[in-house]
Amino acid sequence: MLEHATWRTVRDTQYAVAVLPWGATEAHNYHLPYGTDNIEAAHVAAEAARRAWDAGARVVVLPVVPFGVNTGQLDIKLCLNMNPSTQAALLTDIAHSLEAQGISKLVIVNSHGGNDFRQMIRELQPTCGVFICTVNWWNCVDSKPYFDEPGDHAGELETSVMMSIAPELVRPLSEAGGGHARKFKVQGLRDGWAWAPRQWTKISDDTGTGNPANAMAEKGERFLDAVTERISGLIVELAAANLDDMYE
Ligand SMILES: [Zn+2]
Numbered sequence: 001m002l003e004h005a006t007w008r009t010v011r012d013t014q015y016a017v018a019v020l021p022w023g024a025t026e027a028h029n030y031h032l033p034y035g036t037d038n039i040e041a042a043h044v045a046a047e048a049a050r051r052a053w054d055a056g057a058r059v060v061v062l063p064v065v066p067f068g069v070n071t072g073q074l075d076i077k078l079c080l081n082m083n084p085s086t087q088a089a090l091l092t093d094i095a096h097s098l099e100a101q102g103i104s105k106l107v108i109v110n111s112h113g114g115n116d117f118r119q120m121i122r123e124l125q126p127t128c129g130v131f132i133c134t135v136n137w138w139n140c141v142d143s144k145p146y147f148d149e150p151g152d153h154a155g156e157l158e159t160s161v162m163m164s165i166a167p168e169l170v171r172p173l174s175e176a177g178g179g180h181a182r183k184f185k186v187q188g189l190r191d192g193w194a195w196a197p198r199q200w201t202k203i204s205d206d207t208g209t210g211n212p213a214n215a216m217a218e219k220g221e222r223f224l225d226a227v228t229e230r231i232s233g234l235i236v237e238l239a240a241a242n243l244d245d246m247y248e
Contacts, residue, residue: 001046001061010060016239017052017059017105018098021045024068024112026079029154029208031176032162033169034078036154038066041111043165044137044228048109051232057239060103065090068112073200076207088120095130105238108134109231113153114197131243133234140230146223148214155179155210160220167217177206178213 002010021044023037033039042064049059067082074081082090091108098106108117117134125132143150143157150157154176162170182203188194200207 015060021064027207031171037111045109047228048231052235057236069114106132141226151210154208159212159215163217164220179208179210181209
C-alpha cells in the first residue's frame with residue numbers, strides 16, 4: 001500500500017506490478033455513501049494485492065482516484081464528474097511516472113460503470129512502455145450464483161459488498177429506495193444492443209438502479225472472496241509475465 005509505505009521500503013523493493021484503484025464520487029440511493037465506489041475499489045485492490053504478494057508477486061497499490069465519469073449525473077448534487085479526456089490525461093501522467101521509475105505493468109481496478117479505460121489504454125499504449133490492463137471488479141466473476149438479483153448501482157450486489165467491508169457507513173435498508181430503473185422506450189436501447197448513456201434523474205427516483213432489499217454482508221463477503229482471488233491470480237501471472245512474449 002503506497003500510502004502506508006515509507007521511502008526505505010519503496011527504494012529497496014523491486015515492484016513488478018502497480019495497481020491503480022479508480023472509483024467515483026456520486027449518490028448511491030439513500031443507504032450507501034458517496035464514496036462507495038472508492039471504498040470498494042480500494043478494498044478490492046488491497047485484498048487482491050495482499051493475496052498476490054503472499055503468492056510471491058511484488059505489487060504496489062497506488063492511492064485510489066476518487067473521480068469518475070458522471071456526465072449523466074451532473075444535475076445530482078455533489079456528483080463530481082471527471083471527463084474521460086481528463087481521466088486520460090491523469091492516467092497518462094501516472095503511467096509515464098511508473099515508466100520512468102522502472103515499473104512496467106499497471107492494472108486498473110475500476111469500480112464505476114461510467115468509467116471505461118479501454119480506449120484510453122489503446123491511445124496511450126504506443127507511446128508508453130508500461131503494459132496497462134483494466135478490470136471491472138464487479139463483473140470479473142459471474143455474480144448470479146451469489147445474489148438473488150445482483151442489480152446495478154447501489155443494488156443487492158453493491159449493498160452486500162458495502163455491508164461486508166464498511167458496515168458502519170451503510171444506512172438501514174428501511175431507508176433505501178427500491179432502486180427501480182426506468183428503461184428506454186426505444187427498443188434497441190432497451191434491449192442493450194444499441195447503447196447511449198442514461199440521464200440518471202430520468203431513470204431513477206432514488207439514484208439507485210437495482211433493488212438492495214435482499215442484500216446481506218455474507219453474500220458480499222463470499223462474492224468478494226471470489227473476486228479478489230481472481231484478480232490476485234491476474235496480478236501473480238502478470239508479475240511473472242515477459243512483456244516481449246505475451247502470446248501463445
Ligand atoms: Zn457504485
